[in-house]
Amino acid sequence: MSNEEVQSEAFSAESYFATQPPPASLEEDVARAREFIQKQISQGRKVVLVTSGGTTVPLELNVVRFLDNFSAGTRGATSAEYFLKAGYSVIFMHRQFSLQPFSRHYSHSTHPFLDFLDVDDSEEPAQIDVKAAEHTQLIEVLSQYKRVQKAGTLHTLTFVTVNDYLWLLRAVSQELVPLGRLAMFYLAAAVSDFFLPRQKMSEHKIQSGKGSLHIEMDQVPKILKPLVNEWTREGYIVSFKLETDETLLVPKARKALARYGHQVVIGNDLHRRKFEVVFVSPKGGRPVLDENGEAEPDPSQFAESWVHIDPATNPTREIEEDIVAELVRRHRVWTGES
């Protein structure tokens, strides 16, 4: 079966939004995001939308079971911090319970905060002390967090399902239009390729007659196409590609750029993603479109640059610091500042 036939059976973005219901909190979420964006515009700030974490696909209307591709959200939460440090305002749109900027340093499983507090009951009333070994890092994280809160440059949005994600992404990208080229999209969330349309949910309910569970799902629409062509025409769009075969990274990134016409694909190899990524972009920043996505793009029309860090010589360095620095530089070019 050819790709075209696959396309014909997949939901287009248009048919998706025409048939799938918006999340209940959408209007309120969008109103709060709009208010945040207006404030950033009035202060002349650049805004980056960071998406983070995985998405769920409910199998039942009263959600008990769901398909998931959980991601801890490390890349998104870490990058958000570096964007804030670089002076960006951040809309952090993340999967419920995935990591968040600042608090990510104290995850309950790897670095629980109760472990670095002590009770000093030599005084009355008893005092709470921070253990000496933790003091330096906590002061640093806490000070940054308080600065960001005071400046009002971080706005958080939460999604759970892939449907929440799609509706929110569309609505927020439309709200970012007034920023023009000052908006960046950093699409680090791991989004499900498949979903169960609301209309099929009763059909697809657990069929336990044979003692087994049957599920059949549809493809999620390719959202980068309308994002680039309709929802935002000037925003700087960064998508991610995660592969387990490193040799596929660059060719697949080129194909995505040729298909969707956005600015950068950051390629990650699953096992090396914390130490190495590749930036792939069209030469001269001009998209090389092949909307059918059939032809193998001409490599000479694309540029690659690799970012590496060496955990042996600098174990605390986070590659997101270098990723964000490079994007900030490229975004300045995009906005015409340099």
Added chain:
Amino acid sequence: MSNEEVQSEAFSAESYFATQPPPASLEEDVARAREFIQKQISQGRKVVLVTSGGTTVPLELNVVRFLDNFSAGTRGATSAEYFLKAGYSVIFMHRQFSLQPFSRHYSHSTHPFLDFLDVDDSEEPAQIDVKAAEHTQLIEVLSQYKRVQKAGTLHTLTFVTVNDYLWLLRAVSQELVPLGRLAMFYLAAAVSDFFLPRQKMSEHKIQSGKGSLHIEMDQVPKILKPLVNEWTREGYIVSFKLETDETLLVPKARKALARYGHQVVIGNDLHRRKFEVVFVSPKGGRPVLDENGEAEPDPSQFAESWVHIDPATNPTREIEEDIVAELVRRHRVWTGES
């Protein structure tokens, strides 16, 4: 299709463990649990195994997608704290990233701990202060946590998949045998009914030819049967039943008791589970067995007792405090202390 035919197509516990691979960390986890249990025995403590959170069902060998029935783990984490307060040692076997005793009070999404710390930079070096409004609760939680750490009465085990859960439950229950009647099983985890056998994983891989995803799963074996009959013969076993139709709670609980022969089913209605539960148990503590699970059990052979709390008059009370108090009382009867 009758229930018998369903049974014949389902995995028995025996065939499950004969064909599904143990998790890589099982031996090490069991060795550490054994050490913990030995210490509790030497100190004459009762031990409760609390299971908590949901389980995942991987769809691929290199796990990207999985079926999930995520539970935040509130019941298990809260109950574990009350068991510790009641003098029990607790093996807290929980889904990775679900709530844990003590740190549950400071979840990143609802009560992030960075929000109740302040930086006081009037001093040099800067100090970290706990906000006055948070001080009382934090001192209390922290003091309990430190006491439990010092006493060494809490041992944590982590699972992710339903396979991890099943192997761990079997192994730990066997390690608890030396405790005899001093062991309690508080099975609060939400365990998947379905799984994808390892042997079928390649067959079941994503079939995207038609632009859709097909999955077919098998039933997870009913684990209470071997738990009661083989793995532990004296432990006091508490299982949970969650329903959306309250009228089904008691009949379904009776049926589970008649089928598996354990001591208590705690029935929860999904919408009222934080304020109301029902304890269902065989009268006189004697099981009323119907291993085929076909007949409707005779109601006169079972006793029910309801536990309610009123959030209007006491908004901070947790129903787990009453659940645990009732179980502690019943467990004393079981061990012959009263």
